[in-house]
Amino acid sequence: MSEPTPTPAPQPIAPVLPGRPTPQRPAAVRAPGEDLGAHGGTPCPWCATPNRHDRHFCTRCAMPMAGHPDTGPAARRPWWRRIFDFRHRETPWAGDRPRLRRTFDRVLTWIVAAAVLTGVTVLAINTPKAVSATRDHFAKRAPVSPDSYRASRAYAGHKPELLFDKLNNTWWGPGIAGAGEAEWVEAHFDEPTRLLNVVITAGESTHTEQLNKSALPHRLTATIKTADGKTLTRELTLDQTAGGQTRDLRAADVVSVRFTIDSSYQTSGRTQVAIAEIEFFGPSSANS
Incomplete structure (x- = not known):
């Protein structure tokens, strides 16, 4: 028979402090917002x-x-x-990061905005001119005759009215040999007229074999005066050929047009410059 296990001696109990009550946390309450x-x-x-x-x-x-x-x-x-x-x-x-706006991006944005604004402004200013030019381009033409004429000088029997007689076998000349530089011929209109084109026939006629009989105008300056006192200029360059040559004038409320000779073809000391016909054309009344 085994011997009983000895019982250990009891340990001394240390004093215990009384427990502290844990304060109750208040429930989270959201304050009333806006x-x-x-x-x-x-x-x-x-x-x-x-x-x-x-x-x-x-x-x-x-x-x-x-x-x-x-x-x-x-x-x-x-x-x-x-x-x-x-x-x-x-x-x-x-989690979405917005794109950074760098200085160059801002400058580029302002440049593009300025370019767009400039384009819109230019378009708004030039729109009436573009509409008028388009209307004139597609308009039907009708001949317009001046009411009076004059010239710086004229050769005997070849006065300036022969330029507007609708005949291409009569001609005007200044009556002096050479290129006829600074000589001019002028047409007047009693009523302000809208002109679109002018047809100029150089030489003494439309026949090719007669081109060598006189000098032919090369460069002309068309000085246009309007009813409101403004003066417009058009530089016209003609070819060394027979027959009528059409050039643009495109002016409104015209009261006079002066053609000044700046240079001529085939000049010599024995021939003078000659112009057979000048015809004006404006918009026809049949245009809608």
Whole structure:
């Protein structure tokens, strides 16, 4: 029979302090916020709580503001409301870093905006001229006859009125040999007239074999006077050929046109410059 195990001596018990009561923490209570509904807040599609325009999730129920599955997404605002709406732009989503705006990007943006503004301004200024030029280009032409004529000088039997007699076998000449530089002929209109083109027939006729009988005008300066006192100039260059040559004048309210000879072809000390016919054309009354 085994001997019993000896019982250990009891350990002394240290004194214990009385327990301290743990204070109860107050429940978190959200303070009442601003009533966004009175200031145009966007109602949550789930709980109808007003929210700021830039929120993605409801401040009360934390549901997405994109829209309820039954109602669908909210309607997109028109572009003309969004282009200058800096205060109500959508806040980036968490984790999306907005693109950095560097100084060069800002300068480039201003340059592009200035170029667009300049283009719009130029277009607005030149639109009436472009419309008028297009209308004149497609307009039907009709001959316009001047009411009076004069010239710096004229050869005997070849006065300036022969330039406007609708005959191409009569001609005007200054009566001096050479290129006839600075000599001029002028046509007057009693009523202000809109002119589109002029047809000039150089030489003494339209026959090629008669081109060598006189000098032919090469460069002419057309000085146009209008009813409001303005003076316009057109530089006309003619070819060394027989027959009528059409050139643009395109002026409104014309009261006179002076053609000054600047240079001539095939000049010599025995021939003078000659012009057979000058014909003006304006818009026909048949144009609508």
